[in-house]
Amino acid sequence: MARPVPLAVAAALLLSPWSAAMAEAPHPGRYVEPNTLVPEGVVRYAPSGFPDRIVAVPLQDAATGFSVSWRTAAAVDAPMLEIAVAKESPDQWDGDAPPRQVRAQTRALAAGNGVAHHHHAVVDGLQPGTLYAWRVQGDRTWSPWRQLRTAAPAGTPFEFLYIGDTQNKNASLVTRVMHEAVRHAPAADLVLFAGDLVSEAVDDDEWGEWFDATSALSPTMAFAPAPGNHEFFEEFEDTPQERRVLGEQWKAHFALPGNGAAGVEQTTYWFDYQGVRFAVIDGTSALDLDAGPAQAAWLEDVLAGNPHRWSIVLIHQPFYSPRANRDNRELREYLQPVLEKHAVDLVLQGHDHVYGRRSSEQGVPPVYTVSVAGPKQYRLSGDARRSMSPVGEDTQLFQVLRLDGNRLSYEARTVTGRLYDAFALVDGGDAGKRLEERLEGRIGERLCGRSQTLGGRADRCWE
Incomplete structure (x- = not known):
């Protein structure tokens, strides 16, 4: 005989978007999990002024550069990427010279979480086998600094x-x-x-x-x-x-x-x-x-x-x-x-x-x-x-x-x-x-x- 479900648990299940799936499961806790953790009607991934979905892709010659994509809200147009050779110090400026700036190209995309601006920047002319620190711009803000090493010469493990x-x-x-x-x-x-x-x-x-x-x-x-x-x-x-x-x-x-x-x-x-x-x-x-x-x-x-x-x-x-x-x-x-x-x-x-x-x-x-x-x-x-x-x-x-x-x-x-x-x-x-x-x-x-x-x-x- 199945063990009865406590009233508090039953009430929670009635309010849950997973309750129907769980009701069909062979026992509590065994259900077909939804494809995302975002409940129906909840906005979890709306674009904002803070850069997100940041990703680098190698250039044809990965020893000399990479391209970067990121997303922001529609208020941001053609933001900058900043890059410098990574240093042990938190100061990524070389003397008084600021990091190199690369302006991105921007395109709009309307999706389920609203209209976003997606930005692409091509970072070329880099040195092989070198660790670089870089960040991307949003609306009056920047992403955290990231680090990526360019490909070294052939033969390097x-x-x-x-x-x-x-x-x-x-x-x-x-x-x-x-x-x-x-x-x-x-x-x-x-x-x-x-x-x-x-x-x-x-x-x-x-x-x-x-x-x-x-x-x-x-x-x-x-x-x-x-x-x-x-x-x-x-x-x-x-x-x-x-x-x-x-x-x-x-x-x-x-x-x-x-x-x-x-x-x-x-x-x-x-x-x-x-x-x-x-x-x-x-x-x-x-x-x-x-x-x-x-x-x-x-x-x-x-x-x-x-x-x-x-x-x-x-x-x-x-x-x-x-x-x-x-x-x-x-x-x-x-x-x-x-x-x-x-x-x-x-x-x-x-x-x-x-x-x-x-x-x-x-x-x-x-x-x-x-x-x-x-x-x-x-x-x-x-x-x-x-x-x-x-x-x-x-x-x-x-x-x-x-x-x-x-x-x-x-x-x-x-x-x-x-x-x-x-x-x-x-x-x-x-x-x-x-x-x-x-x-x-x-x-x-x-x-x-x-x-x-x-x-x-x-x-x-x-x-």
């Missing part, structure tokens, strides 16, 4: 992060992933996001929570995001004119290098960072908007002109999907031949909300990985269990990568910090690159132990 889909319940459940990632990669200056940052492309509360969740990273790291299908929305849905359209929030929140493929310049780009050429592909446009051939031609040029010994491609949708009933054939048709022709080292992916790694039988690049940081968890296909190793379900993850000389190492860790997957690519010069497995310290494969989600879905492990 460095570490960076790769994060799979965040997408859902960012404030509630993704925040802890970011804090744990900082614990394991304290020296990282760069983080790659594999798309589906939010669930609804135009939901301003979701974007506010994404920036809150990633606030452990943004003051000291440059962000390199790939667009996912959830950064798009369906225009004219359920009509013959239905089409995917890139959300305005993506364009407003990230000032990308602007060197992308024809027709998809706002979602594809490349940059060089400390001996690695990174290329970011738009899988959604390749699959749904016929942009595969244009991206393949662009990627050919980007990789053919790579002067470095390492290359990494970031894309949302996997070339080999580990989830059942998904097959991204167009990616393998148009883009995979370019990856394999140029022996790209790593292809970092998301979308399928499980973990999986796949490489050739010879153990040479490319190595394809799929990961997920957010709480929405799918189930593996039978083919993935046969063709990928390791695989994983029901696990929030982050990845730490380190490049040191001829060795590029990779670690996938759970949100509690335990090692889940680890390997290294070792460049043997004329002998080529080889994959070295690291088994020591890894926990066993995790598979879903639930028959269905709290919402009753048998095709997922968690909502």
